[in-house]
Amino acid sequence: MTGSWWPVAAIVAVVLATAAVGTLGVRSRTTSDFLVASRSVTPFLNASAIGGEYLSAASFLGIAGLVLTYGVDMLWFPVGYTVGYLVLLVLVAAPLRRSGAYTLPDFAEMRFGSPRLRLLSSVLVVLIGWLYLLPQLQGAGITLRVLTGAPLWVGAVVVAVVVSVTVAAGGMRSITVVQAFQYWLKLAAISLPAILLVGAWHRDGAPVFADGGWGTPLSGFGGREYPLYSTYSIVLATFLGTMGLPHVLVRFYTNPDGRAARRTTLAVLGLLSVFYLFPPVFGALGRVYTPELAGTSAADTVVLLLPGRVFGGWVGQALSSLVAAGAFAAFLSTASGLSVSVAGVLTQDVIRRESRFGGVALRFRLSTAIAVAVPLVLALVAGRTDLAQTVTLAFAVAASTFCPLLVLGIWWPRLTAQGAIASLIVGGGSALVAVVAVLTFGPFTGLGGALLDQPAAWTVPLAFLTAIVVSLRTRDRDPRAVAAALTRLHSPEELEPRH
């Protein structure tokens, strides 16, 4: 692969297109423009943008790599990423929009009226955002290395710089158009090669995939211990974590009302379902054509390498360029969405209004630089783990913190600010301990290793339990204020004229 300029040209085209569309939106000036595109985005455009933002390095590259190495159990990642949206639709989509808040800390303040809870939420949004940005930057690094032989840091720096410039220039309004475009680019870039690869595989006489448990659920293929526990932990993290991802949440505020929020989410389910049919194809055909990648740190590159391996000549070149462009669209869109969210929270809660940093535009730009710089440094110093695995750790933290906060906060009037704070500390703390252990000392073996690698199965119940027990033992502020907050979350728009 090394030395071909086609994929590099494709990446440059994606980067330039992103930067161009991004800077067209330079007219963003108010807080509302920067953070939520002034809430004027139609459901279909918004759904495409959500799809574009959500399909990250983990979806585009990571799933195929994991399927290649560990087999059919890894299909729980795409299934979970999709069901996570269904759970979000059912439990939080409309009430969250009706809360009228810009960010998750805004929601926490609106529901609980507690500055401490708001601050804690802000810290967690930033931590989850950074954890999720890390694999995007790493993915960019390995992609550029595979395609050009460039050192790992080059791709990470390119994505960080493009994202900072685009986000700082335009904020949410321009990002929406960019991300909607990037969904369709990613779908084309994964589906067309996948369909052609299946055709080529048939032409070759449909050689069987190496098996030995690879195609059998719960076989522990690839040396995975405790497959049932890991499977359920992935299920819990992805089903319940999606709603707590900062870049997912901020998108709901761009819907005009709660009902539109539901329609948008339904459209997202369709868009994700179509996309996720394709990445496993690369993992499966990789067992036939690139089996040497399985179990190595290069497994994440199977999507990039397979088209060139199967097709020679200009077809292989063109398809390789297409997947490279799709991969960069994935890094850029997810990283942009995360940066907007993290920068939004930093702007509102860290670099305060009364500070000496001037107007909202300047504060937002400063926040963007911080939001991108920290994960960039982490990406440059941290060791490599599987992309989808790192992303799932971010899901686990989100599921152990914001899932109880949102679900109980929206549906259970007895949840108190103290209960929510205790739950964030206990759930988030235990999940973060596992994450830090895995990222610095992992991978581990044995039962303890499984518990740390996939912490959600114990941290999520722990977080819910803490929230409920502490809430039942504490009294909240004015119960009428709680009733008022819940009324606002659940009342249809017709009854409440709002802005």
Next chain:
Amino acid sequence: MSATTPPSDRARREVITHPRTAAARSTAHRRGVRRDVTEQTELGITLMRSLRRAQLRLALVVGIVIAVVVGGIPLMFLAVPAVRDARVSGLSLGWVVLGVLVFPLICLTGWLYVRAADRGEAEFVDLVERS
């Protein structure tokens, strides 16, 4: 006007009209509905609680269906080795279910939920507007 109505089904419908009274309207267009609602009667809050509980019931039904149908798949593979090892035109059943079949199921569930949730809210609004 609702104060004089006898406590019957009719009385309940009368109470629902409260948010449309002049007093409620005068505060409704202020920033945030919090004040508007905190000034609401106990019965106004009770009414909203009934909508919330109806929507929660719907959400729980969908949640339980997801938990049993999708969340039950690994347990089914564990409990029934014949299902785990079954093959559909060369592919293991696990591939067919997790790679393809589960996605239309997710979309269908979402579509049914959105229909039911919208209908529940529309009926609630109707009830309030009519009274």
